[in-house]
Amino acid sequence: MKSDCIIDKIKNKDLRVIADKVARGIPVSEADALSMLGTNDILELGLIAHAVRTRLHGDIAYYEVNMNLNYTNVCELRCPLCAFSRSEGDAGAFTLSLDEIEGKVRQADFFGIDEVHIVGGLNPKLKIEHFEEMLRRIKSVNPDIFIVAFTAVEYDYFAGINNLSLEEVFVRMKNAGLGALPGGGAEIFSPKLREMIAPRKISGKRWLEVMRIAHSLGLKTNATLLYNHLETPEDIVDHLSQIRSLQEETGGFKTFVPLPYHDTHTDIRAKRPQTTGFGDVRLFAASRIFLHNVPHLKSLWMYLGDKMAQLLLSFGVDDLGGTYHYEKVVHSAGATTSDAGSESHLRRLIEFSGLKAVRAAANYEMRYRQ
Numbered sequence: 001m002k003s004d005c006i007i008d009k010i011k012n013k014d015l016r017v018i019a020d021k022v023a024r025g026i027p028v029s030e031a032d033a034l035s036m037l038g039t040n041d042i043l044e045l046g047l048i049a050h051a052v053r054t055r056l057h058g059d060i061a062y063y064e065v066n067m068n069l070n071y072t073n074v075c076e077l078r079c080p081l082c083a084f085s086r087s088e089g090d091a092g093a094f095t096l097s098l099d100e101i102e103g104k105v106r107q108a109d110f111f112g113i114d115e116v117h118i119v120g121g122l123n124p125k126l127k128i129e130h131f132e133e134m135l136r137r138i139k140s141v142n143p144d145i146f147i148v149a150f151t152a153v154e155y156d157y158f159a160g161i162n163n164l165s166l167e168e169v170f171v172r173m174k175n176a177g178l179g180a181l182p183g184g185g186a187e188i189f190s191p192k193l194r195e196m197i198a199p200r201k202i203s204g205k206r207w208l209e210v211m212r213i214a215h216s217l218g219l220k221t222n223a224t225l226l227y228n229h230l231e232t233p234e235d236i237v238d239h240l241s242q243i244r245s246l247q248e249e250t251g252g253f254k255t256f257v258p259l260p261y262h263d264t265h266t267d268i269r270a271k272r273p274q275t276t277g278f279g280d281v282r283l284f285a286a287s288r289i290f291l292h293n294v295p296h297l298k299s300l301w302m303y304l305g306d307k308m309a310q311l312l313l314s315f316g317v318d319d320l321g322g323t324y325h326y327e328k329v330v331h332s333a334g335a336t337t338s339d340a341g342s343e344s345h346l347r348r349l350i351e352f353s354g355l356k357a358v359r360a361a362a363n364y365e366m367r368y369r370q
């Protein structure tokens with residue numbers, strides 16, 4: 001549906017103003033974002049978000065066939081928000097050897113994957129050569145595997161403990177096979193909230209700086225938002241706004257990924273119960289409309305549940321996430337979804353929403369099956 005055709009269908013006064021801006025290609029304001037996050041007219045909000053999504057992607061929705069690689073859960077930071085990390089020597093602490101990593105990738109490749117998605121803790125024993133070798137070994141299994149690896153938090157740490165500039169780290173990783181960056185570690189940029197949920201993690205400002213450097217070297221990245229913990233709608237709008245501003249400058253963000261917080265086994269027992277359907281819909285639709293310059297919006301089924309992730313395909317989302325075999329981070333924090341989606345199920349979710357399912361890697365360029 002064209003955005004200029006929907007204005008007549010929208011009765012809500014504030015949403016009508018927003019629809020009019022969208023139709024005329026004018027970025028919506030922070031005040032508009034706040035009003036979208038508070039509206040109960042989710043069907044009208046969805047009409048606008050779906051129009052933006054359709055303008056960008058037509059009737060296509062993407063999914064990935066990938067594996068998740070969490071190479072260590074040993075982490076120096078031990079953020080209160082995290083259920084995944086352990087200290088060295090703790091029960092359950094692990095660090096995979098390069099042989100184990102290669103074995104896992106080889107096994108997954110045997111069944112057919114397009115992409116490996118790698119994140120882990122900040123483990124002082126692992127130096128830059130280890131990560132270069134990790135990427136090279138993955139490429140040696142199958143050079144066509146696309147590697148999405150390490151958050152901005154990990155890159156900042158690699159630079160620090162190896163006495164290298166971020167530029168040097170990125171160039172070395174690219175030479176070893178890195179394809180793109182995931183968007184983790186952004187959490188919420190508010191300094192006050194970061195102090196409560198992840199006091200030792202890099203600041204939001206530094207997270208954006210790391211991404212700016214990655215983008216300047218031609219690396220595309222995701223950006224995440226962790227929501228439903230202690231944040232206010234104003235904190236969410238501030239977060240979206242900073243992503244939109246950096247995107248104006250670099251154009252390096254390809255996908256925005258909102259992540260509902262799971263608090264089981266963490267040190268932040270958020271006072272909030274899990275998200276509501278209206279809450280998720282408002283957040284995703286508002287993000288789609290506000291982040292007009294970020295091309296993709298992903299609803300990760302393993303965080304949201306497959307039914308909600310599917311529903312969001314009508315509220316701005318164009319990417320359902322991947323199969324993610326072996327995912328450990330959100331499952332450590334109590335996610336009750338399976339740790340591996342099947343390709344046929346992801347296709348079914350997309351096709352039952354009336355869209356065309358396209359299998360792609362994280363750069364959206366490599367398309368495999370339509």
Ligand code: SF4
Pocket residue numbers: 075076077078079081082083084085120121122153198201
């Ligand atoms: S959230 Fe990341 S940086 Fe913080 S403790 Fe967990 S693994 Fe470490």
